Structures are given as C-alpha cells and as structure tokens.
Amino acid sequence: MFGFLLCLVILIAGYFTYGKFVDNTFAPDDRETPAVAINDGVDYVVMPAWKLFLVQLLNIAGLGPIFGAITGAMWGPIVFLWITFGTIFAGGVHDYLSGMMSERENGASISEVTGRLLGPVMQNIMRVFCVILLIMTGTVFAVGPAGLLKALFTDTGMKSGILVNSTFWLAVILVYYFIATFISIDKIIGKIYPVFGVALIVMALGVGGGTLILRGKDIPELFTHFYNMHPAGKAVWSYMFITVACGACSGFHSTQSPLMARCMKSERQGHFVFYGAMVAEGIIALIWAAAACTWYTGADLLAAGGGNSTTVYFMSKSTMGGIGFVLAMLGVIACPITSGDTAFRSARLTICDWFKIDQQGYGKRLAVCIPVLGVGALLGFGQTFGWLNYNVIWNYFAWSNQTLAMLVLWAGAMFLAKEKKNYWIAAVPATFMSAVTSTYFMMAPETLGHIKALNDNHAVAYPVGIIFAAFCLCLFMVNSKKYRKA
Template structure:
C-alpha cells in the first residue's frame, strides 16, 4: 500500500511541478482564443473551466484507464511505475501540447496540426489514419455497451425487442448521430460533467474500499518482476496495454474539441495536463485493485486473468461490488455502459471535425454537418451491425487499436518537438518521450501477434524486436535533430538578412 500512496503523491505533485514547467515552456498568453474569435455556436463555444476539465476527462478516459489498468495489473505492481511516470512525463505532456497547439491553430484537428509541423505528406497520412481510428473507436464503444445491456436485461428476464443487441446498437448509434450533429454545449456540455464526476467517485470508492474490505496492495519493491501468468514480456507489451492510463494518441483527437472552447490559454494547464493526471490517478487506483483483489500467495495467479476472461465489464462489476457493495453496483452500471458511449460519441464528433478541416467545410451550416455525419455514422453502423450479425469480430475491430493508438501519440510528440524547436524553446520535454514511444511502438510492431508477429519468426522474438526498437528510436531522434537544426539555421538566416 505504501508504494501505491507514493505513486499517488507523485502524480498529484507532478501536476504542480512538472506540469507547471511544461506550461511555462509553452508560454500561454492573453491572445484571443478561437472560442472567442470564431464562436460559431456549434463547435466553438466558450465553456467554464470546471466544465472543460470534466468534459476533457470523460472525452479522453471513458473506460480506457480502467480496462487498460486492469490488464496492466497482470504484470503486477510494477505497472504502477509506468502509470505514474508515463503520465507525468509523456501522457500529460502529449495531451497538453495536442490541445494547446490546436488552440494556437484556430482549434484545428490533430491531423492538420501534425501536418503543419511534420509536413504535408504526414498531414495526408494523419487525416486518413485519424478518421479510421476514430470510427473504429466509436464503433467499438457502441457494440460493447449494446451487448452488455442485452446481457443484463436477459439476467432480469427481459424479452422482446430490448433483448436484442441490434436494437440497442441502433439506439446508441441514433444518439451518436444527435450528439455528433448538434452544438457541443447542448448534450456533451451538460451531461458529460455528471458522468465525469461518476468516474472520479467510482475511483475514490474503489481506493477507499480496498483497505476497508481487507484487500492488501502488494509493494513494488517486494514484487519487482513480471507476474504475468502467460509470461508476456513487460517491454513493450505492458506499455502498449495500459495505453490510456499512461499515454494515448486517441487523446490528441479529443483535445481539439476543448481547444475550441477555452476562454483563455491559461486554462490549458488545468484542462489538458490536469485531466490526464486525473486519468492517471484513476488508472493507478484500478491497477491497484487488480493487484490487490486477485492477489494470492506468491503474487498474482490466473485469478485476474480469469476475471478479465469473463469480460472486462464483468471484471469492473466484480471489483466495484467487492469494494463498495450495493453502491458499487450502481456505479459499475453507470461506468460500463455510459462511459464507453460518451467516448464513442466524441470519437465520431472528432472524426466529423477532422473531415471538415480536411475538406474545408464550414460546420456552422446544418447541411455541411449532415454531409459528414451521415456517411460517418453509416460506416459505424456497417461495422457495428456487421459485428452483431457475425460478419466482423469485435476483437478484430479492436485488436489493432492499441498499437495504432500509441503510434499516433508518438507522432504527436514529434510534432510538438518540431514546434518547440522552431520557437527555440526546450524541445527535450517532448523529444525524450517521443523517442521513448518510438521504441515502444517499433518493438511492439515487430513482435506482436497482430502485427509482424503474424509471421512465426517475429512472434515474441525479443532478440530481434528489442534491438529493432532501439534502432528505430535512434533513427527518429537523429532525423528530428537534423530537421530541427535546419529549421533553426533557416530562421537564423532570415533574421540576419
């Protein structure tokens, strides 16, 4: 329990110390924000800071920090270190710059921001990459809750149309369409803060309920080794698996939503860096729950693996009941149903804005919004109903998300590094985590079963994957240093001239 408390204090302290350093490096000022300058009443709407924080938290979190943290707990309490330091030095930095660079570019989507600093070729790649990723995320977060609702209602003896997954999927997609289409302050701005509070309350309840119910959290220093029941390597599988609980490229697609609603640039530290720290705290709590509730003599066994095997939603339900009793049942239901849905609708909304920036379509027009909402939700319906009728597997749609998610985070950090280099500011605060995530993504890609690991020679071949990841990271850092040096020399020449 001591190591858990230490990591918790480090996370909170990181917000006030390193987070402030990051904010000062960027240098927010009193310029007019896009929310004030554009204010179209649809996507550019000024909202109060507390609401921006809670909406951002729910946008980036959903059930990501819970699912990922529980999966990460399979490696044992060493996962606490990645959640803590990954959040402070990588995830929160990534979220801050993805939000503030968007804000400095009139609330542009992350594809446009990346293209500005990494070139037009990368912009073209990121546009396609972002939209595909967002549609996949939105679809998965519709299919999952629909299936769970049918399961829960079936246990209560409900029959008829509402015992059909396709019916609930249609209802959720209809909600998605409405939330994607109308003004951000009409639904998202009103109900998201409530669910954001529920997410925080659920984490607090689990944290307090663990010691009260006699669950002992193992210490890092007495369990500093991998406890994974399948002997899955820590590097880089744990770093990819935890995802949203430490760093997630998906967040960079969500931050521009709030970048369009800031009244002042000085709100960025609390809204972007702060929300990611809050997510890190939530992830730390759930990782501790995974390590504590399913602990046996000698460390973790297949208990947690079996709990997750029954379904991630079932595992969340189990943890909530064991730590909070009847209150946990209510919070668990809100969490496993509402939180994924609220991440899904903002995924489709972000996809709409990415396409709008790409095509130059003014989203103040109802007609232009319809032109994008209809095909986007149509793709979601095709994938979602395809899963329901057995045409696609839920796992097939989802299993490529983890690697692409962290690769996106890597690209955003390199973009932020180029921005800082061009402004002659301390680019190491983003270049170091960018280099690290380059190694993580390349290593995972070279041996994971859903990537190069499809080929028997590469599957879990650490002798090849580890050096490959290091080489890729060094090459990327070298390319960045060369490009940033040219950029600085070019600026110097212009100044001298």
C-alpha cells in the same frame, strides 16, 4: 501499500511541478482564443474551466483507465510505475501539447496540426489514419455497450422483448451518436458529460477507498514485487506499455483535445484542462490497477480475460456494495458511450478541416454526419448480424493508438523547436514511444509477430526498437536544425 501511496503522491505532485514546468515552457499568453474569435455556436463555444476539465476527462477516459489498468495488473505492481511516470512525462505532455497546439491553430484537428509541422505527406497519412481510427473506436464503443445493456436486462430475468435485443440498443446508441455529433457541443456533451465525469471519479475513489479500508494491507508492495508477475510470461517491454495506454499515454487523447481547444476562454486554462485531466485519468488508472492487484492474482485476471465488465462488477460490489453495482454500470456502459460520441464528432471535424467544409450550416453538417455515422452503423450492424468480423482489425488498435501518440509527441517537439523553446520535454517521450511501438510491432502476434520466426522474438525486436528510436531522434534533430539555429 506504501508503493501505491507513493505513486499517488508523485502523480499529484507531478501536476503542480512538472505540469507547471511544461506549461511555463509553452508560455500561454492573453491572445484571443478560437472560442472567442470564431464562436460559431456549434463547435466553438466558450465553456467554464471546470466543465472543460470534466468533459476532457470523460472524452479521454471512457473505459481506458479502467479496463487497461486492470489488464495491466497482470504484470504486478510494476504497472504503477508506468502509470505514474508515463502520465507525468509522456501522457500529460502529449495531451497538453496536442490541445495547446490545436488552440494556436484555431482549434484545428490533430491531423492538420501535425501535418503543418511534419510535412504534407505526414498530414495526409494522419488524416486517413485519424478518421479510420475514430470511426472504428466509435463503432466498438457502440457495439460493446449494446451487448452489455442486453446482458443487464437478461440478468434481471427478462427472457424476451425488445430490451434484451442488442440490435435495438445498438440502434438507440447510434441515434444518440448522430444527435451528439450533429448538434452544438454545449447542448448535450457540455451538459451531461460533467455528470458522468463526476461519476467516473467517485467510482474510482470508492473502489480505492474500499480497497484500502477493507483490504489495504493486501495491496502487493511495489518494492518487494519489483519483477514481471505476468502468469503467461508476457514481457514487460513492450507489451505492458501498449496494454496500458489510457492512464499513461494514449494517442486517442490527441484526437479529443481539439474539441476543448475550441471551447477555452483563455490559453491559461490549458494546464488545468489538458495536463490536469490526464493526471486525473492517471490517478483513476492507478487506483484500478492497485485494486486489481489486491483482489485478483495474475492467473485469476488472465482467466477472467483481464479488464472487462465482470472484473469491474466484482471489484465495485466488493468495495462499495449495492452502490458499487450502480456505479459499475455507469462505468462500463455510460463511459464507452461518452467516448464513442466524441470519437464520431472528432471524425466529423477532422474531415471538415481536411476538405475545408464550414460547419455552421445544417446542410453541410448533415452531409458529413450521415456518411460518418453510416459507416459506423454498417460496421456495427455487420458485427451484430455476423456479416463482418473486424476483431482482427481491432487487434491493431492498441499499437495504432500508441503510434499516434508517438507521432503527436514528435510534432510537439518540432513545434517547440520552431518556437525556440525546450523541445526535449517532447522529444524524450517521443523517442521512448518510438521504441515502444516499433518493438511491439516487430514481435506482437497482431503485427509482424504472426510470422513464427518473429513471434515474441526479443533478440530481434529489442535491437530494432532501439535502432528505430535512435533513427527517429536523429531525423528530428536534422529536420529541426533550421529552427534551432535560426
């Protein structure tokens, strides 16, 4: 238990120390923000800092810090270290820089921001990459809750009817997604997200408190379990670093930060909104990882399929009783929905930034919303009716997510170099994530690991990861030289 509590204290302290150091390095000032200068009443709307924080938290969280952290617990308490230090030195920096760089670029989507820093080729790659990733994320976060809602009503004893039809729930969710993507950000997202954000926090605190009070001494001690406990022998490097993304470092967050960058009244809110929300997500992930280590063995988690609705239900009910079931339902149904709608909204904004489409008029907004949600509906209903199975594609999401984080961190390093500021706060985690993603790509079964000779071949993957990371760092140093010496 001491190791868990120590990590919790370090996380909180990290916000006030390293987070403030990052903020001071960026040096926010009193310039007019996009929300004030543009204020179109649709995407650029001034919102209070507390609301920005809660909306940002729910945008980036969803199920990531719950399911991912629970699955990460299969490696044992060492996952606490990745959540803690990954949040402080990688995830927090990534989220802060992605939001603040967007704010400096009039709230531009992350694909536009990185393109202006890393070149036109990377800009076009990022545009396509982000749109595909966002639509895929939004679709999966529609299909999943639809199935859970069907299961919920089935569990109540309902045998037939529209409420036990997942297709009906999918249609309802997609209609909601269309509305949330189309209308002003403060009409739905700005009003209901803070409520669900509070529920997400209360849910985590309830599970954490219940675990400490009811079985606090059973939390495996980090210092006596400092080894790989994965029951299938999956290597810590780099599988754990890919599995636990949200709650440590996640590229998806960079697609969400521009939403709040368009709603800040002052640049000085960035530390609280971006870095603060990431630390809050790290705390949530740390609590769920500790609870999973306490209530399950690694073998039990592997048998249960890692983080999913079943494991969440069990831990919620075990620690909070009846109220835990209600909060668990909010967690596994509402949270993915609230990440899905902002995923589609971000896809709309990315496309509009790409093709310079003004979004104040209803007609132009509809012209983008309809095809974006249409593709999502086609994928969603295709999965439901068996026309299309994109599970294989979805297996690439985890690697794609961390690859995006790597690229955004390199863009952040280039931005800081251009501004004559301490670029190492971004370059070091960027190098680390370059090694993580390239190592995983070389040996994971979802990527090159499907080749028998490369599957889980550490002798090949580890050196390649190191070489690739070193190459990326050298490439950055060469390309940033013009800024560093100017």
